[in-house]
Each structure stands twice: as C-alpha cells, then as structure tokens.
Amino acid sequence: MPWADRGKNVSRGWINIPCPFCGDDPSAHMGIHEDTGRYSCLRDPEHHGGDPVRLVQKLVPPGPAARRVAVALIEDWRTVTVAERETPEPSGLRWADFAPAWHAQVYVDYLGGRGFNDPVRTIQRFDLRRAPAGRWAARLLLPLYGADGTVRGWTGRAVRAGAEPPYLAEGDSTLLAGVLSGTALVVVEGPVDALKINSALAGSLSDISAVALAGKALTYGRLNAIADRRPRHVLVCLDRDVKPVTAWQIAGQLGAACRVLVPEVNIKMLGLPEGYGDPGELPEDAVVPWLLDR
Numbered sequence: 001m002p003w004a005d006r007g008k009n010v011s012r013g014w015i016n017i018p019c020p021f022c023g024d025d026p027s028a029h030m031g032i033h034e035d036t037g038r039y040s041c042l043r044d045p046e047h048h049g050g051d052p053v054r055l056v057q058k059l060v061p062p063g064p065a066a067r068r069v070a071v072a073l074i075e076d077w078r079t080v081t082v083a084e085r086e087t088p089e090p091s092g093l094r095w096a097d098f099a100p101a102w103h104a105q106v107y108v109d110y111l112g113g114r115g116f117n118d119p120v121r122t123i124q125r126f127d128l129r130r131a132p133a134g135r136w137a138a139r140l141l142l143p144l145y146g147a148d149g150t151v152r153g154w155t156g157r158a159v160r161a162g163a164e165p166p167y168l169a170e171g172d173s174t175l176l177a178g179v180l181s182g183t184a185l186v187v188v189e190g191p192v193d194a195l196k197i198n199s200a201l202a203g204s205l206s207d208i209s210a211v212a213l214a215g216k217a218l219t220y221g222r223l224n225a226i227a228d229r230r231p232r233h234v235l236v237c238l239d240r241d242v243k244p245v246t247a248w249q250i251a252g253q254l255g256a257a258c259r260v261l262v263p264e265v266n267i268k269m270l271g272l273p274e275g276y277g278d279p280g281e282l283p284e285d286a287v288v289p290w291l292l293d294r
Contacts, residue, residue, distance in 0.1 A: 004028050009042060020058040021047040093170070095151045098129035098141055107140050110159040114192065117284045122199045126179075129154070139168065142191045144175035147225055155191050155214060167191070169214065174221030178211035184233035185226065186210040186270065186279075186291070187254065189242070193280040200287035208291060210279075216242055218250050227257040234258060235291075237270040239278040 003017045009028070010016045016028035019041040029042040037052030049055065101107040102123040107130055111119035122128070129141040139156030146152035153171020158164075167190075178194035188194050190212055197210035213222060216238070226234075236251045247269060255267040273290060276282055282290065 019043060019047055020055070093136075095129070095143065095154060098131055098136070098154075100124070101128040101130040101140055104130055106138070106159055110140060114196070114280060115283045116196065116199060122195070125202060126195060126198065127151075128195075131156075135168070138163065142177055142195060144169070144171045144177055145180065146175055147228055149180065157192055167214065172221065173219035174225055176211045176222055176225050177214060179209040180211060180225075180229050181209045182207040183231060184208040184235065185229065185231045186235045186237060187226065187250075188212050188279050189216060189238045190214070190278065190280060193239075193278050196280045196282060196284065197287055197291075200284045201291075204288055213238075213250070216246060218253050223253055223257050226254060227261055230262050231258060231265060232262060233266045233268070235268050235270040237272065237279055240272055241277065 003015055004010050005015050009031075011031065014031045014033055017030050017032065018025040018028055019030035022029065022041065022043055025041075025043065030039060030047070031042065032039045032052070032055070037055075038050050039048060039052065039055050041047035100123065102120045107123065107128070108119045111122060116122050127143055129143075131137050131139070131141065136156050138160050139158050141154045141156050143151040144153035144155055153169065153175050155167055155169040155171075155177055158166050177191035178188075179198045184207055186194075186197055186208065188197065188210055191214060194210040194212040201208055201210075211226065234251075234254050236247060236254065238247045238250070251267050251269055255265070258265040258267070270291075272279065273282070273286070279287075
C-alpha cells in the first residue's frame with residue numbers, strides 16, 4: 001500500500017495512506033499519528049478513531065482471525081521500529097561474548113531482592129549473563145530462545161532502581177524468554193516473572209514451564225512459537241494492572257492458535273494471590289503451591 005510521511009496534506013508526526021474505509025481513495029487521505037495510532041480521513045470525518053487495531057484489521061484479509069493478525073502486525077511493527085531507533089547499527093555481539101552473571105554481586109543481590117532462594121544457582125541453571133560495559137552494562141541478561149531451542153537473542157533487565165527502560169532486547173519478535181518444555185505452559189508478561197516460575201519448578205514439577213510475552217501484547221511470531229510446542233494446557237497469568245479485556249484477548253489468541261495443532265488444549269486464566277502485582281513478586285517457595293491450586 002502506498003504511504004507518505006511528508007508532502008502535501010501530511011502533518012509532522014503523521015503518515016498518510018489511502019483511506020480503506022472510503023474504498024475509492026486514489027490518493028492518501030487517511031492520516032495515522034505515529035506515536036498514538038490515532039487515524040482520521042480528510043475526505044470523510046466519520047472515518048476516524050483511536051484504535052489502530054480496527055484500522056489494520058480493515059487492511060488484512062477478512063475472517064475470524066483478522067483481529068488477531070492485526071494485533072500481531074502492530075506489535076511486530078512496534079518491536080522492529082523501537083529496535084531500529086535504539087540500535088541503528090548491528091552491535092556484532094553474540095551471547096558467547098557475555099560473562100556469567102554470578103561473577104558480579106550486584107546481579108546476585110538483585111535476584112535475592114526479587115525473592116529467589118538461591119540466586120547463584122538460578123543464574124547458573126538458566127545461563128544468565130552480564131556485560132562489563134556498554135549498552136548492556138548493569139542489566140541482567142536472560143537468553144531468548146528460537147523455535148529450535150537454541151539461544152538466538154537476549155533481553156536485559158535493568159538492576160538499578162529508576163533505570164529506563166526496564167528491559168532492552170536483542171532479537172526479533174519470534175523469540176521467547178523462559179523454558180519451552182512439558183505439556184503445560186504458564187504464559188506471563190515479564191521475563192523475570194517466567195524466570196521466577198521456572199526457578200521454583202526446577203526439580204519439582206517437570207511437566208510445567210513458563211514463557212514470557214515481554215510486554216502486554218502477543219506478537220504473531222511468539223504466538224506461533226508457543227503453538228508449535230503443542231501444549232495441552234496453557235495458563236495465562238498477566239500482571240495485575242493489565243486490563244481484563246486484554247488478558248482475555250491474549251487467552252483467546254492462544255486458544256485459537258493452539259487448537260489448530262492440539263484441538264483439546266485447555267486454556268485457562270490464572271489469578272494471582274492477593275497482595276501480589278505479578279508472578280515475579282511471589283516468594284519462590286509460594287510458586288508451586290500456587291500452581292498446584294489452579
């Protein structure tokens with residue numbers, strides 16, 4: 001589809017495309033705000049809105065999965081554009097270039113403060129790493145896995161209070177943080193949430209593992225990566241501040257994708273114990289009883 005970010009009738013910070021609601025727009029009368037996703041048509045004031053999903057849904061092939069595809073495309077676009085803005089040139093770093101995180105006390109203390117019983121053991125078991133300098137310094141590095149189970153990227157969690165953004169990532173939106181094993185998957189929001197669950201489950205419930213969305217949306221790539229594992233049970237537990245409609249939408253997307261390969265898959269929303277904002281806040285000893293009580 002043709003588009004323009006400059007020229008006649010294009011305001012700064014907007015992108016213009018032919019209006020999909022007009023159906024016969026020979027030029028670019030639909031403006032989309034790059035930061036907010038708001039859109040409006042210069043020809044017909046009725047063609048406007050603040051939900052970019054509705055607009056993208058109009059542009060993809062119709063069908064029951066149109067909204068899911070629209071959500072995934074938008075998240076993929078945001079992932080790519082943010083990465084491009086933050087790292088205009090490839091860093092050239094590889095996972096092997098980073099040192100084990102347990103060599104530096106700040107990372108051990110960080111996990112201890114997050115309720116991990118044995119931070120050094122957790123770091124060793126899940127191959128957490130660190131960088132002595134540069135962009136990844138002062139960030140606990142967690143591996144991101146591809147569909148083949150190999151490390152294809154990483155995400156860095158800031159360990160210093162107030163550091164922004166909390167997470168940085170190297171890799172595309174098909175990669176998953178966590179452990180993809182067993183017939184039951186717990187889908188959470190943050191990589192440290194998944195780490196807490198997997199650390200608690202190690203040597204206990206081997207048939208359950210946790211993976212992270214790395215945000216409040218499900219990219220098309222991660223959706224496929226989860227579905228390709230053919231889980232028989234999927235437990236969705238997002239942070240307490242996530243709107244219920246968002247959580248249910250993600251559960252619906254997972255259900256639709258997983259049932260293609262495993263028709264009998266069971267999708268369930270998993271609530272947090274009272275007083276906790278996300279799974280990563282749970283004491284490690286409380287994780288297994290919480291899951292068994294599901």
